[in-house]
Amino acid sequence: MQYKAILFDTRSIQKYIFSSNQLKTNIGASYLVDTVFEEMLLPAVREILGADTLDDTSWKRPEDTDWSSMTTVARVGYIGGGKALLLFAEHVDDHLLPAVIAAFTKKLLIHAPGLRTGAAIGTLELAADGRYIGEERLNPLFDQLKEGQNTVFPAVNVPYTGLTLACSENGETANTWVDGRFCSWEVAAKLHPAFPSGSGEADVQQALMDKLMTAFTHEEQEHFAANYVFPVEFARLGQKTPKNDIAVVHIDGNNMGRKFQGCETLTAYIRRSHDIRHDTLAAFAALVKHIVEHVDRYKDSLDLGDEQGRCILPVRPLVLGGDDVTFVCAGKAAVEFADFLMRRLMEKNIASCGGITIMNTAYPFFRAYEMAEELCSAAKNEMRALERAAGCEVDSCWLDFAILHGEQPPTLEQFRSREYRGALGDLHFGPYRIDADGEGAADEKNIAALLAGVKGLRGLPRNKVKELRRVLAYGKHEQQQFMTQLRHMGLHLPDVPAWRAYAENLWEQEHTPYMDAIELMDYVMDGEV
DSSP states (O other): OEEEEEEEEEESHHHHHHSOSOHHHHHHHHHHHHHHIIIIIHHHHHHHHOTTSEEOSGGGSGGGOOTTOOSSSEEEEEEETTEEEEEEOTTSOTTHHHHHHHHHHHHHHHHSTTOEEEEEEEEEEBOTTSBBSSSOTTHHHHHHHHHHHHHOOOOOSOOOOSOOOBOTTTOSBOOEEETTEEEOHHHHHHHSOBOTTSSOBOOHHHHHHHHHHTTSOHHHHHHHHHHEEOOSSGGGSSOOSSOOEEEEEEEEETTHHHHHHTOOBHHHHHHHHHHHHHHHHHHHHHHHHHHHHTHHHHHHHSOOOEETTEEEOSEEEEEOSSSEEEEEEEGGGHHHHHHHHHHHHHHTTOOEEEEEEEEETTSOHHHHHHHHHHHHHHHHHHHHHHHHHHTSOOOOOEEEEEEOOSSOOSSHHHHHHHHSBOSSSBSOOOOEEOSOOOSTHHHHTBHHHHHHHHHHHTTSOHHHHHHHHHHHTSOHHHHHHHHHHHHHTTOOOOOOGGGGGGTTTSOBTTBOSHHHHHHHTTSSOGGGO
16 A cells, blocks of 8 residues: 655754753653653644544554555554654645644644654555565665755744843753753653643553563562652662762663664564563663562662652663663662663563763763763674674674763763773773673683672772772882782682683783772672672
8 A cells, every 4th residue: 555654853852851960850751752652643643633633552462453545534553763654645735744744743832842853744655464565664764864864954942032040050041940840841841741631641651661571571660669669869779878889771772773674664664662661671670679679688778768668779870771771870889780680681582782971969860871872882893893804794782881080081982081090900800791701812702701700809908909000000110029929918800711811920911800800899799799
């Protein structure tokens, strides 16, 4: 069947979600991005075409959908991954498609100001099973979106009203009073997202619960709801003084584009998207269950607060449900949580790489997120290097981290060059492999070796660990003096089998693993090593 089509996408999602240093604002922004098409686009279609003209359910059952017939004026092709495809019958007037876009973007200005979207209009022909007729598929629509992204810069906030007070979170005009302070309409919408239908303010906490509870049994749901709650403030992630640190963790699936290239039909594409979403939610739900099962151990290392008799968990997801996951947590729990989640994803055949930024609660959150993205990219470089060496696609999971202290250079490369470059080479040893012990060079970069190094260093006097950190940046003479002194005192470096090449001289081929182990000593809980 020949359709008229509109393909929508959302842009600059990361900046929209992570631009605030208030967790509640970021949570609301994430909710708006997650529901923008279901809650704003579909009502806009009905507003233009009529209440009973849109089929928005059959696409959720792709195997039962006949794409060659249509009983309504319009139908949803798919919604997911920050995109939405709408299909219209051939007899629909051409002028109605731009009207749908206009109605949708008007709702965005009111209910989600600041959120950038794009739209492309074209045609699409599908067989009954969702197979694309013709070689072009959706490519012309994607090309239009790309061109619009480079040439169209829409105004996504209501223009200045003449007020001069600036919002402390995004710099826009502070037009409204919310939660005891003046802020912009954009921040107000994120703090209290409301449905366009006027049915009231969205419960973002319940929306998260509804997502996760699909992976819980009924008994688990009741136990969790009665005893646990997710935090809505960065200050309540479980951090203790003096290490008042939190972490932002960004995990992204490997080679996901290749996995979708094999989808020859729209039905297969939707099915693959559904499966990835389900597996990601199930993996994060497993992490939540893991935290609940070991909550007494976490209470020993973290300050888990109490809210109306319920324990506040030391983790909060911000992006969840696709091939990438972003969450914030207590700094001490970041490595363990990322390790656990990536292993669970791997069990579901989703190989991934991750980046962890550990920073003070007051550190600019968007900069910390950008660093986590760069760290994830550095981890993916290791994955690709392994593939090049093997000459084929290899499923492997890698994790990198950085600890930020005060003002730091804007890029990971500059940060490492300034903070982690010693006289003999690089002081940072990662990224580290999560999924397997590996062989040869990969073995020494296994996360288990790093955690064994942390455990071993904890057996040394604290002053010797500080001295080791200092001499690692110096030349061979100072390091040889330190090693001689250590042996004279009857002490030795951690006995990590994969690191024995470094045990005598601390360095090997301009690399040393010990700085990373020292860095993580304060950010790994006792029960983890």
